[in-house]
Structure formats: C-alpha cells, structure tokens
Amino acid sequence: MFRNQMPRYEILSADAMATLDGGWRRILTELGVEFMDDRALELFRSHGQKIEGNTVFLDPEFVLEQVAKAPREFDVQARNPENSVHIGGDSMAFGAVYGPPFVREGEVRRDATMVDFRNFTKLAQSYAVLDSAGGVICEPNDTPLDSRHLDMTYALQTLTDKIYMGNVVSGTNAADTIAMSSILFGAGEGAEVGRQRIEETPATISLINCNSPLRWDDRMLEAQFEYSAANQAVVLTPFLLMGAMSPVTVPAALVQQIAEALSGITLSQLIRPGSPVVFGSFLSNIDMQSGSPTFGTPESGIGLLCTGQIARHFGLPFRTGGGLTSSQVPDAQAGYEALMTLMPTFLAGANWVMHSAGWLEGGLVAGYEKFITDVQLLEMLQQEFTPLEVDEASLAFDAHQEVGAGGHFLGAMHTMERFRTCFYRPFLNSSDNYERWMRGGGEDAAARAGKIYRERLEEYVEPPMDEAVRAELEEYVVRRRAELGD
Numbered sequence: 001m002f003r004n005q006m007p008r009y010e011i012l013s014a015d016a017m018a019t020l021d022g023g024w025r026r027i028l029t030e031l032g033v034e035f036m037d038d039r040a041l042e043l044f045r046s047h048g049q050k051i052e053g054n055t056v057f058l059d060p061e062f063v064l065e066q067v068a069k070a071p072r073e074f075d076v077q078a079r080n081p082e083n084s085v086h087i088g089g090d091s092m093a094f095g096a097v098y099g100p101p102f103v104r105e106g107e108v109r110r111d112a113t114m115v116d117f118r119n120f121t122k123l124a125q126s127y128a129v130l131d132s133a134g135g136v137i138c139e140p141n142d143t144p145l146d147s148r149h150l151d152m153t154y155a156l157q158t159l160t161d162k163i164y165m166g167n168v169v170s171g172t173n174a175a176d177t178i179a180m181s182s183i184l185f186g187a188g189e190g191a192e193v194g195r196q197r198i199e200e201t202p203a204t205i206s207l208i209n210c211n212s213p214l215r216w217d218d219r220m221l222e223a224q225f226e227y228s229a230a231n232q233a234v235v236l237t238p239f240l241l242m243g244a245m246s247p248v249t250v251p252a253a254l255v256q257q258i259a260e261a262l263s264g265i266t267l268s269q270l271i272r273p274g275s276p277v278v279f280g281s282f283l284s285n286i287d288m289q290s291g292s293p294t295f296g297t298p299e300s301g302i303g304l305l306c307t308g309q310i311a312r313h314f315g316l317p318f319r320t321g322g323g324l325t326s327s328q329v330p331d332a333q334a335g336y337e338a339l340m341t342l343m344p345t346f347l348a349g350a351n352w353v354m355h356s357a358g359w360l361e362g363g364l365v366a367g368y369e370k371f372i373t374d375v376q377l378l379e380m381l382q383q384e385f386t387p388l389e390v391d392e393a394s395l396a397f398d399a400h401q402e403v404g405a406g407g408h409f410l411g412a413m414h415t416m417e418r419f420r421t422c423f424y425r426p427f428l429n430s431s432d433n434y435e436r437w438m439r440g441g442g443e444d445a446a447a448r449a450g451k452i453y454r455e456r457l458e459e460y461v462e463p464p465m466d467e468a469v470r471a472e473l474e475e476y477v478v479r480r481r482a483e484l485g486d
Contacts, residue, residue, distance in 0.1 A: 178227070
C-alpha cells in the first residue's frame with residue numbers, strides 16, 4: 001500500500017463548490033433517484049423520505065446526516081496481514097482491471113477464459129505495487145455463468161494472499177462471496193468465527209455501480225444489501241460518460257455524480273449505520289462523432305481532480321482513476337492515455353484505484369502486455385510521488401570537494417557508495433544504444449512486456465495456505481455449484 005504524502009491538487013474555488021452543492025441538492029429534491037428494490041424503498045419511506053413509484057425524493061439534510069455516519073477511513077484485511085490495506089487519508093491502494101469479456105495476448109484478441117483469470121491473478125500477486133488482483137479481472141466465458149463467481153472467488157482467495165473484491169452480479173453471488181470469506185478468515189475455527197472476524201474488519205471491497213442517470217438497479221441493490229449488512233466495504237459508483245449518461249459539461253456531470261453517489265451511500269448507512277463505503281467515480285466522455293466511449297481525455301482528468309476535492313469535502317474516501325485507454329493495442333496511445341488518467345489519480349490522492357493494470361479497448365479487453373506496462377507506470381509514479389529527502393548527506397558537499405571544478409562524478413566516493421540505489425531503474429524500459437538494442441532483437445516495449453509476463457508466470461509461487469481451509473473452500477464451491485444447477 002502506497003502513502004501519498006504530496007499536497008493534493010485542488011482546482012475548485014469556494015464559489016464553484018457552493019454552486020455544485022446547490023446542484024446536487026436540486027437533483028435529489030426535484031428529480032429524485034430511482035431505487036429498483038422494495039427493501040430500499042421501504043427503508044427510505046420509514047425514514048420520512050418522499051416516494052413516488054420507484055423514485056425517492058431525498059431531503060439533502062437527511063442525506064448529509066446519513067453520510068456523516070460512514071467512516072472517513074477503514075481497513076480491509078488480507079489473509080496475509082502484511083497485505084492488508086487502509087482505505088482513506090493519504091493511503092492509495094491499487095487493483096487490476098475489472099470486467100473485460102475479452103483478452104489480448106500479443107496479436108491475438110479472443111474470449112477470456114478461466115486460465116486467463118488465474119494468470120492475471122498470479123501476475124497481480126507477483127507485483128508488490130498492486131494491492132489486489134481486483135474482482136472480475138476478466139470474464140471467464142468457458143465456465144458456467146451461474147457458478148463462475150465461485151471459481152473466481154476461489155482463485156482470488158488461493159492464488160493471492162492480498163485483498164479481493166466481491167462479486168456483485170446478484171445478491172446470491174454476494175452472499176456466496178461473504179460465505180467463502182467467512183471460511184477463509186475462520187482459519188480452521190469455523191465459518192461463524194470467520195463471519196465475526198470479517199464483520200469486525202472487512203475482508204472485501206465491492207463495486208456497486210449506479211445505472212446512470214439516476215437509477216440503482218435491482219441486481220446491484222441486492223448485492224449492496226448483502227455486503228453492507230455484513231459490514232463489507234462497498235464502492236458506490238456513478239457510471240458517467242458525458243454526452244451519454246450525463247450532460248456534456250463537466251460541472252453537470254459532477255453534480256449528477258454527487259447526487260448518485262450520496263444517495264447510494266445513504267442507503268448503505270440505512271442498511272447498517274457505520275458500514276464502510278467509498279465515494280465512487282467513473283467519469284469520462286464519449287466521442288461526439290462516433291458515440292464511442294473515450295478515456296484518458298483532458299475532461300476526464302479534470303473531473304478526476306474535482307472528484308478528489310469533492311470527496312474530501314464530504315469526509316469520504318474515494319475511488320477513481322486507473323490506467324484507462326480507448327486503444328485496441330498496447331501502443332503509444334495506450335501509454336499516454338493511461339498516464340493521462342494515472343497522473344491526476346496521484347495528484348488527487350485517490351484512495352482505491354481500480355483498473356490500475358491491464359485495461360484496453362475501453363474496458364472490453366484485459367491485455368497481458370498492457371498489464372505489464374501499467375505496472376511499470378505505477379512503480380514510476382509511486383517513486384515520483386515519494387517525498388524528497390533533503391539533508392546534509394543528500395547535498396553531497398564532500399563530492400564537490402573531491403571532484404572540484406570541471407571534473408566528473410562517475411568515480412566519486414559519493415557516487416560509488418550509492419550508484420546501485422540512487423536512481424529508480426525501470427524494469428521495462430530500454431536505454432541501450434541503437435546497435436545494442438538491435439543486437440537484442442530490436443524489440444519495442446510491448447514485445448518486452450510480453451517476455452516479462454511470461455517469465456513472471458513461470459516464476460510464480462503460490463502463497464502458502466492452510467490445507468484444511470483450502471479443502472473447506474473447495475467443498476463449498478462443489479456444493480454450491482450443484483445447488484445452482486451447474
């Protein structure tokens with residue numbers, strides 16, 4: 001887990017914040033938000049909120065009262081305590097790509113499989129810069145739809161010892177994730193003990209997407225009820241592509257984002273006061289000529305910076321950013337669009353960063369080579385955002401005395417004592433001269449990344465696990481798969 005101790009980049013004036021504040025209040029009171037779940041409607045009704053059909057008209061002061069119950073910061077525990085993370089404050093935690101149905105491996109674009117899911121899970125375990133493999137790293141299309149969440153959760157629990165995201169396709173899938181987490185953290189003492197432990201400190205962090213504009217659908221709400229009731233962290237995320245799911249202006253998208261996120265956070269606090277939540281943001285725009293989603297745009301970067309300031313205003317940890325790109329392949333476009341998203345992610349100090357490695361083609365594809373280039377970017381940015389130490393030793397006055405005017409520092413004692421560690425050395429980059437680069441095959445960054453991911457998979461070592469716990473998880477998966485009809 002990385003601590004970002006650099007100053008935050010805030011671009012909204014006090015007047016701008018006041019204008020946005022008036023905007024989200026007006027949406028909640030005049031337009032309302034749809035909740036496609038009777039339990040949610042009943043909770044809001046029982047707390048005095050106006051209901052018309054599935055639309056809830058929320059009192060802004062009531063919303064703020066509920067939001068204030070959410071913790072400003074919280075921990076998520078991993079089965080290896082060294083990999084547990086803190087969400088909030090100056091902490092930044094990074095997870096891999098989430099949700100693509102396809103993968104790209106070199107020149108081949110194809111349906112994702114369970115082997116791919118396991119491979120990406122292993123890669124995430126292999127890099128310390130990633131705090132989590134995530135959740136649905138890719139959609140394993142060769143496994144039964146009704147039970148694949150069991151196989152994915154099992155892979156996340158056994159192939160990594162880091163935190164993982166819960167499945168949110170349905171309330172059933174969420175309940176299975178919680179049950180399997182209870183087994184894992186029961187550590188052989190039983191699922192009841194494990195359930196108590198994960199309620200004390202969450203073991204999952206799960207994505208609950210708003211069906212923007214202004215609707216929370218039934219499946220997402222079913223999962224939210226399960227996770228919040230069990231005190232598991234949920235990321236309440238408006239899904240906003242300006243021009244499609246929100247108006248085309250950044251301020252309008254920000255106002256809608258606030259209204260949607262706060263309404264979802266309010267529901268979590270009604271389900272279980274004090275349950276951990278994250279103010280979610282997924283904000284970009286469409287190409288107004290083609291209608292296609294675009295990523296790594298200036299507008300998305302501005303929205304990201306604003307989101308950080310807004311979340312801090314409400315005293316909430318927030319999710320945004322990632323290595324996003326519209327590019328179909330891991331080329332220059334993929335690199336600069338990913339950086340256009342990751343740089344403001346660090347400047348804003350996002351607490352939970354999804355899609356940090358592997359995102360291609362607007363999120364339709366999980367790319368092996370892109371996974372490696374994104375990890376390289378993350379390592380370099382974490383190095384760049386580590387505060388500079390300024391002391392007498394770093395001033396190197398003795399080196400000046402030794403070298404004198406007109407000399408060079410290559411052989412100076414100060415250099416010789418520090419040359420192995422004085423500069424960060426990228427694992428992917430090439431700084432060879434042209435002749436040496438050609439002798440090595442003349443490979444570009446994507447080709448080098450391909451070699452690296454294959455080497456990493458060959459070198460992968462599964463983290464140790466109590467075999468009794470593994471057997472209990474396997475028994476649960478087999479039993480539930482049969483019960484679900486697969």
